[in-house]
Every structure is written in C-alpha cells, then in structure tokens.
Amino acid sequence: MQRRNFLKSVGLGAAGVAAAPFVTTSSARAQETYTWDMVTSWPKNFPALGTGANDFARRVEQLSNGRMQIRVHGAGELVPALEVFDAVAAGTAEMGHSASYYWRGKVAASQFFTAVPFGMTTTEMNAWLYHGGGQELWDEIYANHNLKPFAVGNTGTQMAGWFKKEINSLDDMQGLKLRLPGLAGEAMNGIGVSTVNMPGSEIFTSLQTGALDAADWVGPYNDLAFGLHQVADYYYTSAWNEPSAVLEGTINLDAWNELPEDLQDVIREAARASNLAMISEFAFRNAQALEALVDEHGVQLRTFPEDVMAALYTSSLEAIQRQVDSDEESRRVYESYSAFQKLLRPFSDVGEFAYLKNRDNVDG
Numbered sequence: 001m002q003r004r005n006f007l008k009s010v011g012l013g014a015a016g017v018a019a020a021p022f023v024t025t026s027s028a029r030a031q032e033t034y035t036w037d038m039v040t041s042w043p044k045n046f047p048a049l050g051t052g053a054n055d056f057a058r059r060v061e062q063l064s065n066g067r068m069q070i071r072v073h074g075a076g077e078l079v080p081a082l083e084v085f086d087a088v089a090a091g092t093a094e095m096g097h098s099a100s101y102y103w104r105g106k107v108a109a110s111q112f113f114t115a116v117p118f119g120m121t122t123t124e125m126n127a128w129l130y131h132g133g134g135q136e137l138w139d140e141i142y143a144n145h146n147l148k149p150f151a152v153g154n155t156g157t158q159m160a161g162w163f164k165k166e167i168n169s170l171d172d173m174q175g176l177k178l179r180l181p182g183l184a185g186e187a188m189n190g191i192g193v194s195t196v197n198m199p200g201s202e203i204f205t206s207l208q209t210g211a212l213d214a215a216d217w218v219g220p221y222n223d224l225a226f227g228l229h230q231v232a233d234y235y236y237t238s239a240w241n242e243p244s245a246v247l248e249g250t251i252n253l254d255a256w257n258e259l260p261e262d263l264q265d266v267i268r269e270a271a272r273a274s275n276l277a278m279i280s281e282f283a284f285r286n287a288q289a290l291e292a293l294v295d296e297h298g299v300q301l302r303t304f305p306e307d308v309m310a311a312l313y314t315s316s317l318e319a320i321q322r323q324v325d326s327d328e329e330s331r332r333v334y335e336s337y338s339a340f341q342k343l344l345r346p347f348s349d350v351g352e353f354a355y356l357k358n359r360d361n362v363d364g
Contacts, residue, residue: 113333184240
C-alpha cells in the first residue's frame, strides 16, 4: 500500500507539472503586449495614404490577437511631415509611414526604393523587393540609420501633375516652379524647370498664391481630395516620373530587435497585406476620381509634347548617372534595380504590355 500510495503521489505530481505552463524567458516575452506610435507624412485619415497607415495598424492588432497596438499620428501631430525619418531613427516614435525619396538629403540611395523615372512598374517593383534582392539592400542601408524598412503600400502609376498653363513645347517648361521630389525632380531641373519638395498639404495654397506654377501629387483619387483641380486648369497624365511609388513603413531598429519573432512575423505579413490592399484601392478609386474630375469638374486632360518627353528621358538618365557616380550605396542599389528591370522587361513586353496594346486595338 505504501508503494501504491507513493506511485499515486508521483503520478499526481507529474500531472500537476504537466498541467502547469513551462515558463521561459522567450515564452514570457511572447506574452508581453506592445503599444507603439506611428508618425506619418500624411494628414490624419487622408484617403489611401493616411487610411493605409490605419489599415496596417488594424492588421497588426488583429493578427497579434491584440498583443500589439499601433497608434497612428497624422503629419504635424507629433512631428512635421518631412521629419518622420529622423523621429523614428531617434526613437521618438517606434514607427513611421512615408516615402523614402523624401530622405534623399540624408540617404541618397533611398530614392530608388520609392520611384525611378522611366523605371519599374508596381508589379515589377514588388518582384524586385520580394524576390530580387531589393529588400535586403534596403535593410542593409537603413540599418546604418537605426531603421528597418518595409513596403506598406503603393500608389501605382502617378500622373505628371497639374499645370496652370498649357505646355505646347519644351520652351513652355522653362523657368516653371514645380513641386516634384526625388530623381524626377532632378530630371525636371535638367530641362529648365525649378523644382521644390513640400508636403502634400501645402500644394493647394502654393498653387493658389503663385508660389508654384505646377505640382505633382499622386493621382486622381488623392488629387481630387486636395481639390487641386480648383487651382490649376490642366492635368497632365503623361506617366514618366513615378511609374510606381512605394510607401515605406520604417521601424526603429532597436524596437524591432526587442520584438519576439512571432510579432516580427506579424508585422511582415501585415505589411504585405496592406501593400496589396492599397494597390487595389488606388486602381479602383483612381478610376472613379478621374471620371469625376472630367465629367463633373470639367478638368482638361493633357499629355506632354514629344520634345518634352524626349528631354525628360535623357535628363532622367543623366540624373540617375550623376547619383550613381557620386554615391556608392546608390551605385549598388541601382545596379541591382536596373539588372532586375532588364531581366523582367522581355516578359513584360510580350505579356501585360502587349496585351494592353491588343486590347486597345480591339476596343478601338
């Protein structure tokens, strides 16, 4: 009986041990909750851009079962629109949502991760980031600034912009004051235009007061939301400057490294999902907004003359070459970018591009 009682007590003890959680440092970390702040370059809840940041935060909370919450702040709430990079790098906020070409003065190579004039489309850009080594280069370069980057949205192909006067030749471009960031801005400077960068929230007033003669923003959906059709008569649709425009989510690298692996995976998947969601939203909303601009507001659509497009192409190549020659990181990134674009182009030409031409020919 003593033996049976002993075995019974051991059995109960074992059962008790089995029922209790085995707590380790890693499993304890896995139960921690996190509340982060995200600063953005967009007005709070601005269509697609601002709501895209909200969408990402919602996905993170949902996928983490509430263990991680992200408070989204519009431009100017915690930091100005164009100070997101510095704020996240310094840890003022754990996360940011913006566009990497805004930081060209800090990280010259950052421009290639948003848009390259006459460069890759949205589909091609995603392929480079996810499969062609683009993300690894982005990680490496941003790690030097205490940041971890992700693609968290894309506007798709952007319009050439709004002009207060009609452009009939290259001569009409001379001396214009234009809002246009990144490498495309450098290309415009090369054909006689004077470009500046400014937050989207300042474009309307700058066009209205004459501080600007023209401005690019995004596309019909966002341009209509800002009311740019009220202060410029001509909408130039000649896509060249931003064939794709990646929106970046940046995370303070120290904060990223402190996360358990499962929450790092949550952020990765939320970023991918939000990237796709924004691309799809822009495709739909831009179509609706373009129809409204033309049919309801009488906006006049225009395309650049051939001499302007030819000059922009040449100037774009020259601007990229100057950047590559002056900065080693830019050289490495562009070598990867351009090699991948060349790899994809044969299929792009016989695939989607050829299909669109055939569809247009059949539709008349």
